[in-house]
Amino acid sequence: MAVINGYELSEREQSLNVINLPSLENLAKEILPKGGFEFIRGGSEDEWTLRENTIAFDRVQILPHVLSNISEPETKTSIFGLQLDTPLVMAPAAAQGIAHIRGEAATAEGMAATGSLMTQSTYSSKLIADAAAAGHGAPQFFQLYLSQDNDLNKFLLDKAKEAGSKAIVITTDLTAEGYREADIVNDFHFPLPMANLEDYQVGLGQSDAGVGHGKDVFDNEAHQIGVSDIKRIIDYTDLPVIIKGIQTPEDALLAISAGAQGIWVSNHGGRQLNGGPASFDVLKGIATAVNHQVPIIFDGGVRRGSRF
Numbered sequence: 001m002a003v004i005n006g007y008e009l010s011e012r013e014q015s016l017n018v019i020n021l022p023s024l025e026n027l028a029k030e031i032l033p034k035g036g037f038e039f040i041r042g043g044s045e046d047e048w049t050l051r052e053n054t055i056a057f058d059r060v061q062i063l064p065h066v067l068s069n070i071s072e073p074e075t076k077t078s079i080f081g082l083q084l085d086t087p088l089v090m091a092p093a094a095a096q097g098i099a100h101i102r103g104e105a106a107t108a109e110g111m112a113a114t115g116s117l118m119t120q121s122t123y124s125s126k127l128i129a130d131a132a133a134a135g136h137g138a139p140q141f142f143q144l145y146l147s148q149d150n151d152l153n154k155f156l157l158d159k160a161k162e163a164g165s166k167a168i169v170i171t172t173d174l175t176a177e178g179y180r181e182a183d184i185v186n187d188f189h190f191p192l193p194m195a196n197l198e199d200y201q202v203g204l205g206q207s208d209a210g211v212g213h214g215k216d217v218f219d220n221e222a223h224q225i226g227v228s229d230i231k232r233i234i235d236y237t238d239l240p241v242i243i244k245g246i247q248t249p250e251d252a253l254l255a256i257s258a259g260a261q262g263i264w265v266s267n268h269g270g271r272q273l274n275g276g277p278a279s280f281d282v283l284k285g286i287a288t289a290v291n292h293q294v295p296i297i298f299d300g301g302v303r304r305g306s307r308f
Contacts, residue, residue: 007191044178050270053301085115097125112138173245249289
């Protein structure tokens, strides 16, 4: 087993009997180091918003249309001209090497096998090009955390386009990092280098890029994001730009007015601003305001296909 900065990277590969997502979580808890598991699982503060994301689905009932005369439901869909076998898109998840040594490469393979789409994270354990190659041509998006170093923004956007990314997803809800108490209790810090940020620093001739580099160059806590920031990215790239972290109709319309070609309704899985509403509870109002102007992607609390 490989060990980096005292953290054991799992290399286990085996068939799992996954009954549902909670059962998968229980299996992961048995395998992963406690700090890594809690980082992946947890939310901020007392995790109220994290719980609300799931509970919101319990407040909505299914109304079956039993006379629809549909024997083979069709799950295929498309977005930005990309044909997908399933309407499920993988949200960006940072540092997947914490879960397994293959990290984002294995995820890219899995999403390609399902005929769906992976969104790579800025804070990936693998380079953009390496995760893209592992997908064997399957479409991918790239998620960008805006940096105050605009050369870094351009570097990442260029790398994403070179790797064949089909859209850029700007995450807007991490201008203040969530207070994740489990990470404090476990004294958990990112044990792995962030490959894309390390790549940038090495390109500048600074060979000591590593675990702490994300905080050095991505000081989102001091960078409040506005319409001008979105416009700047849209002006630079010719890829569609999706704005992630939208939780109000007003912000959705502001993003569209700035030129965004997609809206991603999300509260970061309850990992940042605790006390905010469940994503599902705000989805209808945002969809009504957007009124089919651009595609809407949604995440937060989805645990079963029958409830969404």
